[in-house]
Amino acid sequence: MNREQALAIVKEQLTEHRYLHTVGVMETAINLAAKYGADTKKAELAAIFHDYAKFRPKEEMREIIIKEGMPSELLEYNSELWHAPVGAFLTEKEAGINDKEVLDAIRYHTSGRPGMVLLEKIIYLADYIEPGRHFPGVGEVRDLAETNLNKALIKAVQNTIMFLMKKGQPVFPASFQTYNDLVMNKE
Numbered sequence: 212m213n214r215e216q217a218l219a220i221v222k223e224q225l226t227e228h229r230y231l232h233t234v235g236v237m238e239t240a241i242n243l244a245a246k247y248g249a250d251t252k253k254a255e256l257a258a259i260f261h262d263y264a265k266f267r268p269k270e271e272m273r274e275i276i277i278k279e280g281m282p283s284e285l286l287e288y289n290s291e292l293w294h295a296p297v298g299a300f301l302t303e304k305e306a307g308i309n310d311k312e313v314l315d316a317i318r319y320h321t322s323g324r325p326g327m328v329l330l331e332k333i334i335y336l337a338d339y340i341e342p343g344r345h346f347p348g349v350g351e352v353r354d355l356a357e358t359n360l361n362k363a364l365i366k367a368v369q370n371t372i373m374f375l376m377k378k379g380q381p382v383f384p385a386s387f388q389t390y391n392d393l394v395m396n397k398e
């Protein structure tokens with residue numbers, strides 16, 4: 212599937228704003244992949260589909276999580292987390308993409324996971340720093356991403372967790388585990 216075909220498929224699933232975010236993630240992910248030696252075509256595809264399930268009804272996502280045996284713990288936490296694993300599932304089922312690395316990058320783009328591989332790191336980070344993002348601290352992470360992928364990723368995960376905690380929201384355990392894994396294994 213080429214870029215235009217992939218973009219046409221996701222455009223139908225997204226609002227204009229979310230589609231523009233997706234194009235931003237795509238361009239950022241391709242740049243990061245080229246810089247850090249990942250497969251730029253896989254980065255492009257994973258970025259295009261990363262928010263594929265963003266606007267699926269909660270009930271549909273809940274059913275998929277249960278029926279497909281995804282971690283049931285997800286259901287106890289914010290439903291904003293659900294579109295990532297459900298998106299990986301639907302990208303395979305509906306768009307026929309079956310590259311495991313691409314699907315995993317979609318699956319873990321919101322929480323991360325311990326032991327993230329390069330493509331997963333790139334998609335998580337591209338989602339955080341694409342040009343349409345304007346939250347506090349994003350500039351620092353953009354600068355770090357120019358020279359050090361892991362440092363940038365740690366900062367992004369740290370900011371996300373601190374943002375949730377400041378609002379008094381629960382933090383999904385995988386997000387904490389991702390943070391610990393990155394901090395404990397940094398060179």
Ligand code: DGI
Nearest residue numbers: 262288289291292320321322338381382383386
């Ligand atoms: O889909 P996007 O808006 O592009 O970004 P995303 O998929 O990275 O994050 C979606 C939402 O998920 C965002 O509003 C923050 C929230 N989120 C991320 N990590 C956690 C989380 N929510 C909870 N409760 N716990 C988390 O660990």
Ligand code: FE
Nearest residue numbers: 261262320321
């Ligand atoms: Fe997302």
Ligand code: FE
Nearest residue numbers: 320321338339
């Ligand atoms: Fe994200």
Ligand code: FE
Nearest residue numbers: 232261262338
């Ligand atoms: Fe996104």
